[in-house]
Amino acid sequence: MVTLPNTYTALDARVSAFLAQEQRLLIGGRWLPAHSGETFTTYDPSSGLPLAAVPRAAAADVELAVQAARAAFDSGPWRSGLSPLERARLLWRLADLLEQHAEALAQLEALDNGKPLATARSVDVPLSVDHLRYFSGWANKIEGATIPVNEKNMFAYTVREPIGVCGLIVPWNYPLLMAIWKIAPALAAGNCVILKPAEQTPLSALYLARLFEEAGFPPGVCNVLTGYGEEAGAALVDHHGVDKIGFTGSTEVARAIVKASVSNLKRVSLELGGKSPNIVFADADLEQAIHGATWAIFGNNGQSCTAGARLYIERRVFEDVVEGIAEKTRAITLGAGLDPSPHDLGPVISAEQLARVTGYIEAGLRGGARLVTGGERLGGVLAGGYFLQPTLFIDAHDDLSIVREEIFGPVVCALPFDDPAEVLRRANSSEYGLAAGIWTHDLRKAQRFAAALQAGTVWINTWGNTEAAVPFGGYKQSGHGREMGYDAIQLYTEVKSVWTYYG
Numbered sequence: 001m002v003t004l005p006n007t008y009t010a011l012d013a014r015v016s017a018f019l020a021q022e023q024r025l026l027i028g029g030r031w032l033p034a035h036s037g038e039t040f041t042t043y044d045p046s047s048g049l050p051l052a053a054v055p056r057a058a059a060a061d062v063e064l065a066v067q068a069a070r071a072a073f074d075s076g077p078w079r080s081g082l083s084p085l086e087r088a089r090l091l092w093r094l095a096d097l098l099e100q101h102a103e104a105l106a107q108l109e110a111l112d113n114g115k116p117l118a119t120a121r122s123v124d125v126p127l128s129v130d131h132l133r134y135f136s137g138w139a140n141k142i143e144g145a146t147i148p149v150n151e152k153n154m155f156a157y158t159v160r161e162p163i164g165v166c167g168l169i170v171p172w173n174y175p176l177l178m179a180i181w182k183i184a185p186a187l188a189a190g191n192c193v194i195l196k197p198a199e200q201t202p203l204s205a206l207y208l209a210r211l212f213e214e215a216g217f218p219p220g221v222c223n224v225l226t227g228y229g230e231e232a233g234a235a236l237v238d239h240h241g242v243d244k245i246g247f248t249g250s251t252e253v254a255r256a257i258v259k260a261s262v263s264n265l266k267r268v269s270l271e272l273g274g275k276s277p278n279i280v281f282a283d284a285d286l287e288q289a290i291h292g293a294t295w296a297i298f299g300n301n302g303q304s305c306t307a308g309a310r311l312y313i314e315r316r317v318f319e320d321v322v323e324g325i326a327e328k329t330r331a332i333t334l335g336a337g338l339d340p341s342p343h344d345l346g347p348v349i350s351a352e353q354l355a356r357v358t359g360y361i362e363a364g365l366r367g368g369a370r371l372v373t374g375g376e377r378l379g380g381v382l383a384g385g386y387f388l389q390p391t392l393f394i395d396a397h398d399d400l401s402i403v404r405e406e407i408f409g410p411v412v413c414a415l416p417f418d419d420p421a422e423v424l425r426r427a428n429s430s431e432y433g434l435a436a437g438i439w440t441h442d443l444r445k446a447q448r449f450a451a452a453l454q455a456g457t458v459w460i461n462t463w464g465n466t467e468a469a470v471p472f473g474g475y476k477q478s479g480h481g482r483e484m485g486y487d488a489i490q491l492y493t494e495v496k497s498v499w500t501y502y503g
């Protein structure tokens with residue numbers, strides 16, 4: 001049984017029971033250990049303490065899961081027997097179950113990822129529920145078209161069909177939500193899924209696996225494999241029985257996935273990294289912009305693909321805005337995920353990630369950038385966890401690694417600019433193109449920038465909004481395809497054109 005610091009919120013009885021049990025993979029409706037019998041440990045990043053041993057799935061387990069998902073897709077009730085309305089009902093029922101188990105899921109997320117329990121309760125779990133409900137509504141609305149054709153006595157129409165077996169590989173920053181972003185449209189469209197969560201955060205996926213069963217999905221429709229990316233993940237990507245990979249993660253791993261997918265040319269959709277520009281003009285509501293820019297980067301500890309990490313500020317308000325952000329940043333409170341006293345942020349995800357982020361901070365300092373605030377790991381009662389002060393840099397040259405590369409941690413560079421053409425050029429000079437923000441009262445300027453910024457999402461006088469109905473994804477090396485909304489249904493369906501001659 002896991003022993004947690006006695007300063008933590010008492011665990012929900014369902015979480016205690018869950019953590020006390022041996023963890024199993026969900027494959028074809030059966031609960032199995034890894035074929036090798038091996039496990040790996042997941043840790044609480046707030047304390048560094050072990051939470052649970054989970055099965056270390058590898059190629060043999062992927063083989064079983066693909067067979068189960070193939071059988072469910074090719075000959076099971078899912079495809080031929082269940083009506084779209086029944087699929088919708090199952091997704092709605094899963095959403096209801098997430099709601100009933102909201103506290104357990106939020107606690108597991110706070111333990112495994114370190115984010116404040118309050119955040120998991122108010123963001124991760126409710127957004128997952130909304131997502132399932134939204135896509136439940138799509139299940140019986142996936143329509144084709146009738147198309148006027150030139151040939152005489154000919155009739156053509158299209159149908160959208162599920163792709164088949166989808167391997168869904170997700171990261172650790174929003175473990176449950178990232179999984180649901182993919183599972184919901186994939187199931188709504190009638191696919192079968194094999195979920196592979198990140199090795200740092202397998203617990204909410206394993207808990208979700210139980211809810212799949214309770215909701216009543218037919219065996220093999222939803223499978224969950226915990227394991228390492230290079231083993232379970234790579235085997236999934238490599239497998240000829242997998243028709244599609246839906247991936248959220250780093251651009252580096254995405255390149256390996258695209259290469260490996262070549263063997264059977266499986267479909268691949270990618271939600272990747274970013275280094276998003278956030279542009280504050282002098283004519284903005286500066287109070288709003290200061291608040292927005294602070295949370296654009298420090299929300300979720302900078303561990304968001306959309307983090308507003310390049311903060312361009314018009315020179316004549318530069319000092320005021322930087323001072324305002326510094327003041328807000330110094331007031332940010334950190335604490336363990338399950339610390340009951342209110343706090344804004346948790347630790348970064350792991351010792352490895354902490355070392356990576358502090359490496360960037362050191363490189364920034366060596367490169368001549370100056371710290372306004374932050375930069376230090378926290379000691380005292382938080383010394384066992386991976387707590388890093390939110391960090392604000394100025395005087396960073398555009399070609400420093402802290403300005404160009406995705407840090408995926410609580411580090412922002414404030415960069416002055418003089419005119420709109422210059423800042424647009426600098427904002428777009430990135431290999432990434434996930435999101436961008438503009439703060440201004442000038443509607444024409446805002447719209448000109450919205451049109452010219454190379455980004456999948458542009459926020460005007462706001463930051464970070466995502467909803468199930470609004471497409472989300474990246475330009476350039478930030479991804480392929482769009483999740484959310486009808487675009488996500490398109491990502492999980494094939495189009496068939498049918499011609500009929502009636503002459």
Ligand code: NAP
Pocket residue numbers: 169170171172173178196197198199200227228229230232233234237248249250251253254256257271272273274304305306406408434474478479
């Ligand atoms: P990551 O290292 O790329 O890992 C993502 C997932 O891929 C994990 O489940 C990982 O398993 C697995 N994986 C690793 N190597 C693999 C391989 N060779 N084949 C198949 N799967 C493999 O990313 P991360 O560090 O967890 O997450 C941070 C990244 O995700 C950032 O770049 C961030 O921007 C991006 N992100 C993007 C979005 C978006 O929607 N655009 C949203 C959130 C995060 P292991 O955990 O076992 O390595």
Ligand code: MG
Pocket residue numbers: 042043044045111112113200201202
């Ligand atoms: Mg963990």
